[in-house]
């Protein structure tokens with residue numbers, strides 16, 4: 001049975017294909033269209049999924065959309081009318097949006113793919129998040145929490161899931177919290193207030209929080225009130241996101257916290273103003289963590305289960321996840337590589353397979369690599385045409401050479417096998433460097449990633465060596481599998497791991513099992529033999545404002561446009577010839593990528 005899952009029209013569209021109960025492909029539209037955060041109907045992603053499986057749309061038994069558009073319509077209409085007359089300006093835009101593509105999804109999918117309308121199915125947004133979290137996790141029974149900004153009405157749900165010995169699957173939702181009361185909206189309101197992009201830059205708030213102290217926690221608590229049933233309510237006097245798309249916080253919010261940050265001015269942490277913003281980030285971060293911990297503790301008490309699956313965009317908060325592991329009572333926490341809305345494509349397809357059609361439970365590989373594969377020979381061809389140094393090496397020689405490059409302080413673009421699904425590069429489309437010095441961090445920030453200096457880089461370490469360098473609690477390696485937890489770097493190693501140690505001594509470490517990415521694992525070991533420290537800095541292979549690279553040509557284009565020294569794809573290793581690239585050549589590459 002072939003089931004296609006689609007998530008679209010909010011941010012970061014994606015498609016995923018499940019064949020006979022097993023995912024065969026999942027990819028975000030942005031990685032193919034090359035528009036970061038592409039929210040369009042994911043035609044390219046769908047095409048890529050069908051191509052990988054070698055099937056035509058007629059062979060699809062079902063196409064599942066990840067939420068119910070009419071319920072969403074109901075929410076937007078209700079909230080807009082409730083907020084009238086303040087919402088009168090936003091009303092035409094909201095209606096146009098919803099009455100455009102979103103509300104008529106069945107017809108749109110049917111006409112795009114040429115499948116009959118009866119084959120188009122819908123799951124609820126938080127059902128998709130729950131399925132993406134639970135059905136991709138190697139656990140038979142788990143409690144489930146999903147939390148995001150908003151789906152149709154739900155913003156947070158708690159429940160459980162069970163894969164029974166007879167092959168049937170059950171996912172239950174016990175309770176939900178509904179819009180406008182939303183942990184995701186609370187956090188993204190602060191994201192906007194702190195001058196970052198909502199739905200995109202929430203991780204910058206988390207990074208900034210490490211520089212501050214939670215001195216404004218009492219103020220943040222005025223915004224969110226816990227209720228006797230264990231839920232919470234936002235005090236809507238401080239917000240405007242429920243009445244207008246233009247501003248998420250109200251004048252009362254500004255009276256409470258002071259002037260918002262000008263997004264065009266850098267944050268200077270040496271000034272009182274810069275410190276106020278860091279304190280503000282630390283305060284909302286702590287309230288988010290406290291609220292999640294209390295909700296999870298109650299769910300642990302209620303279910304008596306040892307495993308927790310976390311879904312929704314809030315699950316990208318690695319600091320909160322680590323606190324959940326430490327304090328909620330759950331022994332293992334599973335966060336999928338794509339807990340946000342893109343991941344709902346795979347969640348919707350699996351939910352439909354297991355629950356709607358009642359197909360038997362199936363195990364499948366526990367990795368994030370569900371996208372298209374990179375072609376090393378394509379890289380060799382392009383590089384040779386341009387006169388750059390290209391060589392084809394055997395596996396062993398390539399790993400030794402790359403370890404030498406890294407030990408010599410070179411920056412390596414590393415492309416391998418299938419593209420990661422989700423926002424994080426986990427070793428198949430990564431920029432790798434030595435992790436030892438702040439100079440390397442600054443070099444990456446200034447010459448390649450062009451990003452704020454307060455943002456930390458992440459390390460990758462083989463599972464066998466993880467405990468030597470990082471203070472990872474029991475159950476923590478599971479969170480660290482997909483970089484979903486932030487843990488302390490052991491104090492004795494911090495001076496040797498400066499480029500990946502955040503200001504508070506922590507790191508968003510990826511703990512790598514050999515089976516997940518064998519070549520990267522071998523590279524880490526080889527690097528460890530040279531330096532005594534089998535740890536590398538691993539950051540996503542992209543430039544600021546661009547999606548992570550997918551094909552060899554995109555890796556090559558990125559390599560030419562920044563100061564990456566070595567590019568590896570499959571068995572091909574490319575270095576720049578000594579002369580600077582001519583601008584016409586750069587132009588040609590840009591055209592080829594486009």
Ligand SMILES: [Fe+2]
Nearest residue numbers: 148150312341
């Ligand atoms: Fe969501």
